[in-house]
Each structure stands twice: as structure tokens, then as C-alpha cells.
Amino acid sequence: MSVEKRIAGAQLQPTFLMANVEIVATYELYNINRTKLENLIHRIFEPARLEIEIMDRFGRPVVPREWFLVPLFAIKEAVERIKDGTISGFVYDPQKAKLVRRPS
Numbered sequence: 048m049s050v051e052k053r054i055a056g057a058q059l060q061p062t063f064l065m066a067n068v069e070i071v072a073t074y075e076l077y078n079i080n081r082t083k084l085e086n087l088i089h090r091i092f093e094p095a096r097l098e099i100e101i102m103d104r105f106g107r108p109v110v111p112r113e114w115f116l117v118p119l120f121a122i123k124e125a126v127e128r129i130k131d132g133t134i135s136g137f138v139y140d141p142q143k144a145k146l147v148r149r150p151s
Contacts, residue, residue: 061109064101072119074126084129091125091134092117095141121145 050073057063076084089096089112097114117139124146128134140147 059104061101061103061111062113064099064111064114065104072122076126076129079129087129087134088125089113091137091146092139095139115139116141118144 050070054063054068054070057068058066092115095115095117096112097116098110099114100108100110103109121139121144125134125137125139128137128146136149137146138149139145
């Protein structure tokens with residue numbers, strides 16, 4: 048599925064905070080299971096998860112779990128570490144605003 052198709056109608060979806068979306072970067076990864084990739088990204092950036100509750104278009108409260116407060120350079124580094132296979136040793140540190148080695 049293309050990025051453009053995925054964000055179509057974003058302003059109607061709680062996943063996208065009921066707002067329009069601006070694409071700031073795209074990445075191509077090959078031979079990676081999308082579900083496993085999403086779970087990996089959620090694990091790495093968990094410390095920076097945005098805790099927010101919004102109302103959907105029907106007035107029901109929704110807590111989106113897909114949003115993280117992370118600078119673009121940290122995302123780029125994470126993508127490179129996913130590509131080279133070194134990501135499993137890292138986690139995001141929101142105090143330092145960067146990926147750091149996972150504690151043993």
C-alpha cells in the first residue's frame with residue numbers, strides 16, 4: 048500500500064489524530080514483515096510514546112498508540128540500524144533525544 052493511500056482521509060481517523068498529514072520522509076525496507084517492523088518500532092520508541100486522548104468523529108474517546116515524540120534524525124538512525132541489523136541493541140532515550148545502547 049502506498050503512503051498516499053494509507054493517509055487518505057487522515058482527518059477522519061483517530062490513528063492520525065483527526066488531522067491532515069504531511070509526509071516528511073519515506074523509507075524503503077525489503078524482506079521485512081510489516082507487523083514485526085511496526086512492533087519493533089513501537090518497542091524502540093516506547094519511552095517517547097505520546098500519551099493523548101482525542102475524540103473521534105462520533106465523540107468517543109480514543110487513545111492512539113502510534114504516536115511518538117521523536118526527532119527525525121533519531122528515526123533515520125533507527126531505519127539505518129534496522130537495515131544493518133544492529134537495532135536490537137538499542138532503545139530511544141527521550142532525555143537525550145537519541146538512540147542509546149539497551150541496558151544489559
